[in-house]
Amino acid sequence: MALPLSILDLAHIGEGETASDSLAASVTLAQRAEEWGYQRIWYAEHHNMPTIASSATSVLIAHVAAHTRAIRLGAGGIMLPNHSPLTIAEQFGTLATLHPGRIDLGLGRAPGSDQQTMRALRRSPAAADTFPQDVLELQGYLTGESRIPGVDATPGKGTDVPLYILGSSLFGAQLAAMLGLPYAFASHFAPTSLEEAVALYRRDFKPSAQLERPYVIAGVNVIAADTKDKAEEQFLAAKRARVSLFVGRDRKFTPEEADLILESPAGRQIQQMTKYSAVGTPAEVKDYLDRFAEHAGADELIVASPATDRSAWLRSFELLADVRGLIAA
Template sequence: MTVPFSILDLATIGKDQTAAESLAGSVAMAQLAEALGYRRVWYAEHHNMSAIASSATSVLIAHIAAHTKNIRLGAGGVMLPNHSPLTIAEQFGTLETLHPGRIDLGLGRAPGSDQNTMRALRRDPLAADSFPQDVLELQGYLTGPTRIQGVEATPGKGTDVPLYILGSSLFGARLAAQLGLPYAFASHFAPNALQDAVALYRREFKPSAQLETPYVIAGVNVIAADTTAEAQEMFQATKRARVGLFFGNGRVFTDDEADMILDSPQGQHVLTMMKYSAVGTSEAVLEYLEGFASHADADELIIAHQSTGTEGRLRSVELVAAAAGLVTNVTAR
């Protein structure tokens, strides 16, 4: 495989699992990814979601960084309209100061939550409108000069934490191109505009102090297992879990109920979200990823290992690394 592999760890809290167990699994995944040669691991900001434990993204990154040595870690991403740019500059400036050369900062403008949660976050409903200006303000705190006279981020100033624009539409692609920043497309859950967004980004890219040429990271779902049947079983369980996440509203569906919803028009949304999914043995997954990298015109793939349990995700991490030639002699867990 010619493009680097990275991991998007959703810090999923599985069935009959606690948040503490989920976060312990995230530590184990990062340590394994580091040992196997993955480039980076990112964590996403989500709020009020009972199945995701990465809401305090910078705190989680700090914890993982303290339990690893070399692998890059970052936000994929921080939803900047939920925060002041100064606060994020201080948080990630602190992370970079403690773990130099290892921290990434991906930025999104979505709320990462519903309307009630937005109110609980004290988020201004119009905050997303100032996202481009907020990115520039944040960049000033980290690289200088500051855009707010007399205000500096400490720690933060001079840390030059690399910024990435995250998106699933042409808006993010155009902004990343204008600012000369790397662009990460959320094709693991919002696949529809992938090729158009990447083409626009590459066409309109302007070099910057951070980046001379365009750089695209594309998200993709992966479930690699020792047998095709096992992988398909995990994939079906993952889709059922998505049904509960989006339609449950506190209710737990049986497998039959979840499958009925997946077969309904409403369920098509879940299936569309998972359009780009590599499922099967390591060889089949690698073949899919090679084709997807070309399809996405990507410089790097960031993989969301979607098995429903921690052990399944760790095994998927191993199998993909072995198939891609990152490591050899991976034995069954």
């Protein structure tokens, strides 16, 4: 039986697009994904990034939820050290109250920004140190067993919004195992520790009220197209775009300049970020994902499409759903 298949929507603002265009595209994708049979869609918290429109993550989830009927929606993730646990419990408690049984809450401890933006967020550099305690405090608000006497989340109390620990290192794996929570590994951009982290998580997992057995979600990039050449063309365009984002700080490079940078040490790091990428025809993509799921020891795959062309981006998810048998005949 095929594993559940979900989507990480990066809410990318493409060249020539506005944030409004990006958010409208996210609604369209969610509506189509619901028809195609995807399990869930997650959005990630990023700040001060001109090409990503998901900074107000809970607001985006609310908007998409209001324009869909049944698909699960959530954060992949909320960077908890940027917020008080009570605030996030109230936000996601409100979402769960408005859309019962549809809301997920993935949690990370990275800033989702640079040092200057951290200061603008009023975040202390030491905030990540209390991440485990903050997760437990947040969980208490959502289950109705507050760890802060006399303080409850309203809405939030008793909504039991399911928590997921996100990570790209052994720390997240250890925490998810200790707390008995599902673990989502960001192998779509940080592939290095995937196997070691999943093995550690499964070995040390302790059952909890939320989860009896370990549950691993692994991220992977996908560009599916009608021909392999079209998919490879989109993949190259995506890597060139990352050169502008990570090396040029949004400076525009010619294709020739970007290709030279991709062959440099800095470029090879960008290439490494895309190590786990399924690129090709639908059949080729399916075969890759089947092998990747086994390699990752995954219970669910969450796919992100780095395709820079908006129609190719949407088409990737449609072709994948079709070849994986998600689309009803």
